[in-house]
Amino acid sequence: MVEILKVENVTKRFGGIVALRQVSLTVEEGSVTSLIGPNGAGKTTLFNIINGYIKPNEGKIYFRKEDITKLPPQAICKRGIGRTFQENRVFANMTVLENVMTGALLHTSDVSEAESRALESLKIVGLHDKKNCIVKNLTILERKMVELARALSTRPALLLLDEIAAGLTGAEIAWLLELLKRINSKLNITLFIVEHVLKFVMRISDKVIVLDHGVKIAEGSPEEVASNSKVIEAYIGGEDIARS
Amino acid sequence: MKTDLKILNTIFSFLVVIMDGFLMQILLRGILVGGIYALLSVGLTLIFGVLEIPHFAYGDIMMLAMYTCFWLQVFTGTPLFLSIIIIFPLYLALGCVLQKTIVGRIMDKPVLSKMLFMMGFSLFLQGLALFLWTADTRFVKSELENMYIDVGGGKISLTYVVNFIIAMIVFSGFYIWLQKTYMGKAIRASAQNKELALVSGINIQKIFLISFGIATAMSAIGAVLFAPIYYVGPFVGIELTIKSFMIVVLGGLGSIEGALLGGLIIGVVEALSSYILSSEVKELSAFIIFLLVLLFRPKGLLGKEVRE
Amino acid sequence: MIDKNVIMGKLNWILIFVALIVFPFVVQSPLLLHLAILIFLYIIISEAWNLIGGYVGQVSLGNAVFFGVGAYTAALLYLKLNVNLWIGLVVGIVFSAILSVIIGYICFRLHGVFFAFATLAVAEVFKLIFIIRKDITQGPMGVVLPYRGDSILDVSFASKVPYYFLTLAFSILAVFIVYYLSKSKIGYYFLAVKEDEIAAQSIGINTVLIKILAFMLSAILNSIAGFLYVTYIRYIDPYVAFGLDISLIQALLTILGGAGTVWGPVLGTIILIPLLEMFRIYFVMFSGLNYMLHGALLMVIILLMPQGVINITRRFIKWLKS
Numbered sequence: 003m004v005e006i007l008k009v010e011n012v013t014k015r016f017g018g019i020v021a022l023r024q025v026s027l028t029v030e031e032g033s034v035t036s037l038i039g040p041n042g043a044g045k046t047t048l049f050n051i052i053n054g055y056i057k058p059n060e061g062k063i064y065f066r067k068e069d070i071t072k073l074p075p076q077a078i079c080k081r082g083i084g085r086t087f088q089e090n091r092v093f094a095n096m097t098v099l100e101n102v103m104t105g106a107l108l109h110t111s112d113v114s115e116a117e118s119r120a121l122e123s124l125k126i127v128g129l130h131d132k133k134n135c136i137v138k139n140l141t142i143l144e145r146k147m148v149e150l151a152r153a154l155s156t157r158p159a160l161l162l163l164d165e166i167a168a169g170l171t172g173a174e175i176a177w178l179l180e181l182l183k184r185i186n187s188k189l190n191i192t193l194f195i196v197e198h199v200l201k202f203v204m205r206i207s208d209k210v211i212v213l214d215h216g217v218k219i220a221e222g223s224p225e226e227v228a229s230n231s232k233v234i235e236a237y238i239g240g241e242d243i244a245r246s
Numbered sequence: 247m248k249t250d251l252k253i254l255n256t257i258f259s260f261l262v263v264i265m266d267g268f269l270m271q272i273l274l275r276g277i278l279v280g281g282i283y284a285l286l287s288v289g290l291t292l293i294f295g296v297l298e299i300p301h302f303a304y305g306d307i308m309m310l311a312m313y314t315c316f317w318l319q320v321f322t323g324t325p326l327f328l329s330i331i332i333i334f335p336l337y338l339a340l341g342c343v344l345q346k347t348i349v350g351r352i353m354d355k356p357v358l359s360k361m362l363f364m365m366g367f368s369l370f371l372q373g374l375a376l377f378l379w380t381a382d383t384r385f386v387k388s389e390l391e392n393m394y395i396d397v398g399g400g401k402i403s404l405t406y407v408v409n410f411i412i413a414m415i416v417f418s419g420f421y422i423w424l425q426k427t428y429m430g431k432a433i434r435a436s437a438q439n440k441e442l443a444l445v446s447g448i449n450i451q452k453i454f455l456i457s458f459g460i461a462t463a464m465s466a467i468g469a470v471l472f473a474p475i476y477y478v479g480p481f482v483g484i485e486l487t488i489k490s491f492m493i494v495v496l497g498g499l500g501s502i503e504g505a506l507l508g509g510l511i512i513g514v515v516e517a518l519s520s521y522i523l524s525s526e527v528k529e530l531s532a533f534i535i536f537l538l539v540l541l542f543r544p545k546g547l548l549g550k551e552v553r554e
Numbered sequence: 555m556i557d558k559n560v561i562m563g564k565l566n567w568i569l570i571f572v573a574l575i576v577f578p579f580v581v582q583s584p585l586l587l588h589l590a591i592l593i594f595l596y597i598i599i600s601e602a603w604n605l606i607g608g609y610v611g612q613v614s615l616g617n618a619v620f621f622g623v624g625a626y627t628a629a630l631l632y633l634k635l636n637v638n639l640w641i642g643l644v645v646g647i648v649f650s651a652i653l654s655v656i657i658g659y660i661c662f663r664l665h666g667v668f669f670a671f672a673t674l675a676v677a678e679v680f681k682l683i684f685i686i687r688k689d690i691t692q693g694p695m696g697v698v699l700p701y702r703g704d705s706i707l708d709v710s711f712a713s714k715v716p717y718y719f720l721t722l723a724f725s726i727l728a729v730f731i732v733y734y735l736s737k738s739k740i741g742y743y744f745l746a747v748k749e750d751e752i753a754a755q756s757i758g759i760n761t762v763l764i765k766i767l768a769f770m771l772s773a774i775l776n777s778i779a780g781f782l783y784v785t786y787i788r789y790i791d792p793y794v795a796f797g798l799d800i801s802l803i804q805a806l807l808t809i810l811g812g813a814g815t816v817w818g819p820v821l822g823t824i825i826l827i828p829l830l831e832m833f834r835i836y837f838v839m840f841s842g843l844n845y846m847l848h849g850a851l852l853m854v855i856i857l858l859m860p861q862g863v864i865n866i867t868r869r870f871i872k873w874l875k876s
Contacts, residue, residue: 053756054755055752055755074755074760075752075755075756076755076758076759076760076761079755079756079757079758080758084756084757085756087752087753087756091750091752091753091756092750092753093745093746093749093750093753094749095749096745096746096749100742100745103742104742104743104745104746104754104757104759105757107739107742107743108757108758110739111738111739112739113737113738113739113742116739116742149753152757153756153757155757156757156758300667300670348853351857352856352857355856355860357666357667358611358613358666358667358670359856359860361613361666361667361670362613362805362809362852362856363852363853363856363857365802365849365852366848366849366850366851366852366853366856367849367853368849369802369845369846369848369849369852370845370846370848370849370850370853371849372842372845372849373842373843373844373845373846373847373848373849374842374846375842376841376842376845377841377842377843377846378842380841381841480842484798488674488675488678491671495668495671524686526682526685526686527682527686529678529682530679530682530683530686533675533678533679533682534679536675537672537675537676537679540664540668540671540672540675541660541661541663541664541672
């Protein structure tokens with residue numbers, strides 16, 4: 003399999019705290035890869051480094067063999083990495099359509115063309131009939147879908163999803179699961195997911211990577227990781243992976 | 247030859263002594279004014295830290311305090327120090343009333359709305375002062391006006407010294423109050439982390455009220471102490487707001503110690519530059535330092551966090 | 555049916571345009587002409603602030619820098635080097651544009667209140683420099699553009715009518731720029747940066763570039779307004795040129811009318827400027843009242859109508875049509 007993303011020996015310090023220590027991993031093209039770990043493990047920090055918001059103290063990030071470590075976030079987006087955020091960063095005062103259009107405008111200067119592309123993305127996530135609603139009035143799931151559609155409109159090859167399942171009901175999560183599977187297979191978009199909802203992770207992932215206190219402690223298929231003693235130890239007091 | 251050298255030597259050392267004397271006098275005056283500045287601006291750092299409001303009308307309330315002191319002096323001949331005793335409770339109350347009626351209404355709005363709202367309030371107060379008392383500059387007289395102390399080569403008006411001492415006493419009192427009393431600790435807790443404070447059972451509305459009130463009162467005293475070495479006019483407000491903001495940013499938003507440090511620094515910088523250059527250049531150098539601090543160390547020298 | 559509405563819409567615009575053209579010939583009062591000129595001038599600077607403050611959400615309190623540079627460049631080049639004022643206009647625009655990139659690049663590292671204060675400080679610095687360097691700028695006394703008889707080249711006219719058309723033309727330009735941008739990709743990017751810079755970056759927007767672009771356009775418009783001001787009033791000094799008044803009124807007019815909309819600043823200007831000017835002229839004895847009015851208005855708007863008057867106006871117009 004072809005590597006689309008390679009994280010090589012990344013270390014990140016914040017003052018005296020080491021958030022990430024010599025973390026290395028790869029994400030295969032076309033796969034769904036998940037990054038899990040207890041709170042404070044450094045998952046979002048790693049995403050922020052891949053995305054370009056933070057620079058690592060040591061190490062490199064390679065996207066399609068290109069070193070993107072030092073690039074700013076907008077340049078990384080242009081190269082094909084999209085992102086959704088834990089805090090759900092939608093443009094709250096714009097309509098759904100306007101939100102997604104700003105994403106589509108990456109590849110065109112024509113506003114009407116951006117509009118039609120945006121409508122396509124909205125159809126995929128199922129928000130087409132809410133296209134003129136102001137985003138701040140929507141439900142959590144709908145806002146997440148706006149963010150997802152906006153990221154999709156930038157035509158990414160790799161999509162970084164930061165805790166997209168958080169705060170959703172069981173039914174919503176099941177629905178999201180199917181949607182993401184479709185996005186992965188039909189649109190050929192590699193998914194790199196940070197998640198806490200382990201049921202979700204186990205059902206969708208081809209590969210699971212586990213971080214604890216900034217260090218990679220396990221990697222493998224969902225079954226392998228679930229039965230890994232180190233992983234279970236790290237999660238003592240948290241969810242029971244073996245049962246999910 | 248030797249006598250020439252000796253003469254040169256004596257002249258040189260004499261010059262050094264005189265220069266030192268002048269320098270000393272300037273530095274001292276800068277520090278004295280700086281101490282008053284610290285009291286002037288400490289309220290702003292509290293308001294920023296606790297209420298998170300860019301209080302653009304801060305200086306205008308100080309302007310009102312200066313006018314209050316002036317009219318007290320004109321109509322009742324109240325000496326400066328007595329007027330402080332009147333002004334403190336008056337402005338404490340005024341601050342609380344303002345917070346309850348006006349400032350409290352915008353607490354939930356985005357930062358920029360708060361800023362523009364307070365700018366509106368500032369304009370309003372300026373207009374009010376202009377309308378009520380015209381644009382004429384007034385002067386507050388200090389009882390110690392004609393008394394000097396000798397420092398090095400020059401004289402410093404006793405007003406500076408005494409007002410500095412009073413300012414430092416009030417400042418320390420405020421500092422101790424914040425450290426030792428329940429209310430003070432509650433205020434400091436709220437400045438650090440509002441959610442946590444709420445959860446600990448602190449009545450946050452009361453904190454906002456008292457913080458704003460105390461901050462207003464502090465700034466009012468500072469303004470009264472500053473009045474005799476400055477002037478009173480409807481537009482001093484903006485100057486004082488900008489100066490306070492500079493000091494607070496320099497020292498670090500939310501840091502009480504920072505207000506002291508910032509005040510002293512600005513006081514000394516102003517004193518030094520006004521000796522060498524005109525008053526416009528003095529202002530210019532203060533602004534340039536301000537810009538440099540904003541750009542390279544927005545946290546300030548002792549600041550705790552940058553709020554955006 | 556649709557065709558008829560479109561034609562009716564266009565007809566409205568044509569009527570307004572004709573009215574504007576005919577106005578100065580029909581109305582003889584110099585006061586009304588003066589008010590109109592002021593309105594057009596303020597429309598230019600409020601649309602300018604609208605771009606950076608309304609659309610991109612960066613509250614600049616230092617736009618006076620560019621206003622002053624535009625005014626002084628034209629005036630000083632003319633008086634000291636006999637450079638034609640129109641060339642001075644262009645040079646002023648170039649200076650302002652370059653300055654805006656420099657100032658923007660430096661100040662946009664800051665956000666919110668810090669950014670606002672930094673721009674304010676920059677304006678104050680300019681004001682002080684212009685006061686101090688009397689040798690170049692004639693200091694606090696200011697610069698006077700003498701009237702040397704009617705001449706288009708000298709931008710000098712005895713009648714107000716040419717100034718009316720000059721300011722009208724540029725105000726139309728200002729509104730048009732904002733209108734055009736609002737419908738374009740850049741307009742969407744402006745709003746995205748205002749909403750959430752981090753999210754904007756994640757979808758490929760170079761937020762610094764966008765902010766500087768808006769700032770530069772803002773600067774150019776302010777520079778033009780400065781030129782128009784000095785050629786009409788025939789006087790400029792550092793307090794007026796770089797003062798907080800100019801910086802603040804741009805923001806106030808935009809917010810009053812509706813920040814981030816095309817017609818908001820126009821509406822705000824039409825409502826407030828005649829009011830303020832009448833106050834200034836007729837109620838000099840009640841000086842201070844216009845400040846109080848400014849201030850109270852700003853407070854009320856923020857509190858009750860943060861979207862500006864334009865929303866109410868739109869609903870009113872809809873109601874009229876139904």
